[in-house]
Amino acid sequence: MIHAELVHETIDPADVLARVGAAEDGAVLLFLGTVRNHADGESVDGITYEAYERMASPVLAEIANEAAVRLGTDRVAVVHRVGELAIGDVSVAIAVSSPHRGQAYDASRYVIEEIKKRLPVWKREHYGDGRSEWVEGVSPGREGAASTAGEGAR
């Protein structure tokens, strides 16, 4: 069962992992994005994630569906958190499983790369010196428009 969700609470990696796996699968892959204590040489205390939630949820589902096509199975689970996150907190968890490992690595990577390209989510880093700034992101621009207009995903 393909699962895609935006959450406000702590992500438990074991829960996401438990959503994939099947008797016919030989490879399971779990990716966790975690808040790190540094960015571009600056010390970071925490990150606020903001989302355009009513759009981010369907976009996340769309990315998960595209990944399932590459994977060849419906064992894809992706959960993205929004709100105030501390160092070490999991911001995104992606679990996939498939008969062979090649597809699992490919599909897992696809999900995180597409999230970074077109999921309407932003993050504000809080620095050690008290300042905070929106992280410079990636314009979803034309690529995003083409994709969701169905003119060819990717």
Added chain:
Amino acid sequence: MIHAELVHETIDPADVLARVGAAEDGAVLLFLGTVRNHADGESVDGITYEAYERMASPVLAEIANEAAVRLGTDRVAVVHRVGELAIGDVSVAIAVSSPHRGQAYDASRYVIEEIKKRLPVWKREHYGDGRSEWVEGVSPGREGAASTAGEGAR
């Protein structure tokens, strides 16, 4: 801390995952190899893994060390199981973490590919009809020799 281990008991993915991760890491990746219920169109009931244990342990450690160089961190944990495994059992778990995801995917993939190329482990598949056969493997041949002779581990 780099960790590499050959075990006879059940592998708990959470234990392997807990060996990696650090405040400076933004990406964590866990790969699980699991016993699947089919191979080349035949139904499979279980697999017996056999190892040349006194050699497999140091080779696994060597692979983990090489992965750490690619990863740029010492957060690498790899556990391979031997003995009688049932469908769904985890035969190998590989956890890595690093500041950036590119290195994590690369190092994780490196570990599993090198295991398949040169870890002295064999598996005997037990089929639904009662037969069992050694799985045709990969000759570690020259590549293995060159690598462990230190003539370039790539």
Added chain:
Amino acid sequence: MSVQALFFASYRDLLGTSKLDVELPDGATVADLVRELRGRGAPFTSLPKEPAIAVNRTYALHDETLRSGDEVAFIPPVAGG
């Protein structure tokens, strides 16, 4: 006709608002909406000339025609994951 413009993250901070109802002539496009807003002067002039836009929660090209009631989101460069 009237559309609802939404602003997130850095765009919301720039403008000091997350939402604006905007009156536009019938047949107006995304590009017309962006021009109309930037024409209002500061702080709207700090919006990019070609921001990423989603119409009704789907990324849209700037030549897309808007309809009354559309939800038009100005999407700053994204940084999820």
Added chain:
Amino acid sequence: MSVQALFFASYRDLLGTSKLDVELPDGATVADLVRELRGRGAPFTSLPKEPAIAVNRTYALHDETLRSGDEVAFIPPVAGG
């Protein structure tokens, strides 16, 4: 001199043994050991002419010279993971 040959998995099944002490002339190489064993006839002839070999738990080339007491493992194609 004497070396200990080890056989795993399919090779062990082929030969019906996992271990053999083999006498070789001083200066013998891995290739000499393989030839000596295959020269014994069945079932040893079913070993490949150039099997992967580990000497003292490290993969070795066939021109490597053996020393007395070496542990020489015949490594069937591996299938871990």
